Amino acid sequence: MKIEAVDFFYLSMPEVTTAADGSQDALLVRVAAGGHVGWGECEASPLVSIAAFVCPMSHGGCRPVGASVLGERLDSAADIERISSRIAYDSMDLLQAAHTWSGVEIALWDLLGKARNVPAWQLLGYSKAYKKLPYASQLFGDTPDDTARLGREAVNKGFRAVKFGWGPFGRGSAKSDADHLVAAREGVGQDGTLLIDAGQIWGEDVAAAKLRLPALEKAAATWLEEPFHGSAYEAYAALADHCTSVRLAGGEAAHNFFMARHLIDYGRIGYVQIDCGRIGGLGPAKRVADYAQKRNVTFVNHTFTSHLALSASLQPLIGLPDDRVCEYPVALSSLAWELSTNHILPDANGEIALPDAAGLGIGVNTVALKKYLVPTEIIVNGQRLYKTPLLD
């Protein structure tokens, strides 16, 4: 097959707020090759990622992503890896390239799976898919009472694991955070798995993070996620030295394999969280999963958007029998929910499985999405480099 077309669709809710809710807009990617169509999603700024696909070349090391993709052969997993390597080299000075390529790379696996009639995880080298325990991923409440209530609601919906993040956490006193942690544990009950996401709130300030450790361990939190800037490995390692039961988690900002590896080796995290829509797609995510196994680190997906992205993010995880929990966003925008024609839903046991279908196994609801389309045009030197294509 030859990659004939790569189309980008910028989708957005009518109003976008400063909430830490990544489902408020989306960049959907459609790839066509050999009579097949594949879909992917970038977890990234739509406009900037489109620009990185179509921009004029600046020099040999700063070429647009499109130059490495369009017209290329696509007959095997090795072809996807070859294009990845080419982009890493020919677009080394184009910072946004990894985010743009992520959605395209995902769509290529979807297409290749459909062409071969196998799920993407088989193409990645797994022979079996295991059920996963989804954690309800949600924001802290404004007050401890709200947090407790949100925890109870998640448990009542059947979730056995709940993650609280962002909101007031880390912004007030250690005492206020401790109150939220007590409430969170109360909300999820003694048997629930409790996960905490600090959303980089402490920058590089190890002392501030350390102040919260006693309350985190008292609440029996399984992990503390992203206490620091994604590249502050020294801060991660320094905090890890003070952890008794809780372990550190991070990696969502990784935009290549190396960054995830370094957070494992230098930051000494216990859980590595990979967003396929940022790291360059399924290929580098699988490489992280393999590496994490060797290092006794648990691989977790990072997803806070549509079920197309959820399926993509689960592919590198699904073949690992011991890495049990997975992120599962519970408060999606209508856009993110309506993006797909089918959804990945917890069963009676509170577990999820991937659709038993080729590629990513997720249909895209092009009809429902029309109302979210953001018409976009980029004109350089009198040439229209991008115009929103027809979504059908």
Add this chain to the structure above:
Amino acid sequence: MKIEAVDFFYLSMPEVTTAADGSQDALLVRVAAGGHVGWGECEASPLVSIAAFVCPMSHGGCRPVGASVLGERLDSAADIERISSRIAYDSMDLLQAAHTWSGVEIALWDLLGKARNVPAWQLLGYSKAYKKLPYASQLFGDTPDDTARLGREAVNKGFRAVKFGWGPFGRGSAKSDADHLVAAREGVGQDGTLLIDAGQIWGEDVAAAKLRLPALEKAAATWLEEPFHGSAYEAYAALADHCTSVRLAGGEAAHNFFMARHLIDYGRIGYVQIDCGRIGGLGPAKRVADYAQKRNVTFVNHTFTSHLALSASLQPLIGLPDDRVCEYPVALSSLAWELSTNHILPDANGEIALPDAAGLGIGVNTVALKKYLVPTEIIVNGQRLYKTPLLD
């Protein structure tokens, strides 16, 4: 002062080739505050960097760079640092943000220096500026004879240090590379400082790089630059173990302080090369310079474009008495040369100094640049988010 306006100008040569010549286009930034004007330059894809300034917000952690800059106070160095921190947090998921912010940050130092009538390096905390020994930075010739000739020409122009990079190096056999290294040494003479840039050609392949070490050391090369992918610290460290006289150099891809620090600590480089137009401007570059001093690593500027960018890149280096060499591009495009009204030229001793003037001390030739302007428009949802402003 209040930051009233930030304008971007996309400039390009009429034809852009795949040569590793970063001076073929440019993204010039003009900032206005308190009746003053400052200029900066992003070493990045112009279109994509503009998009990252004007794009609609995706969520609280993916805001456009413009949202953190426009209307902000600018009265001191601390204000620039405050805006930097805000962008790192509010645009944590906008990958291109660091490249966009770099040019704006540089322009803010230029403006603040002009407002106070002091050079930017004084604002950075240096009390004295030292002359530097520029190395002629150029590509390898197609044949060893060409390489030798290019070396002789640079020496005849008065350069006491010459760097060869890219071109055929690393693409053929180790023998072919050795021939180029012999020719390079011949060209620059026994007393010349010889520097070699591999341009990431070996990816993560330590064995391939190791094969070239004997010829590098025989030619008495001072450093081997960028043998690997910018984040492949393990490969850097593994190669460093095999070096006797030559030391490793790298860092130009760093888009934040952490990446440069990690290449020093984990990659064990001897020379850290920082491009102010990528790392987030002068502030983080100075932080790298301070850190390198503590680690006995030599700080070097990375610059392959205009003398505005050259002045910017020298500011964090200029106050260090012992870090002697600096990159000096010798084959600039006409665009990059004409960008400034004044230039930084080697003296009779082959050394360079910064202009004795406020800010960056470089004038922008707005008249000459008009012919290189690339008219650009970005329209989202019927709103024109960007249109090339008047250059005057």
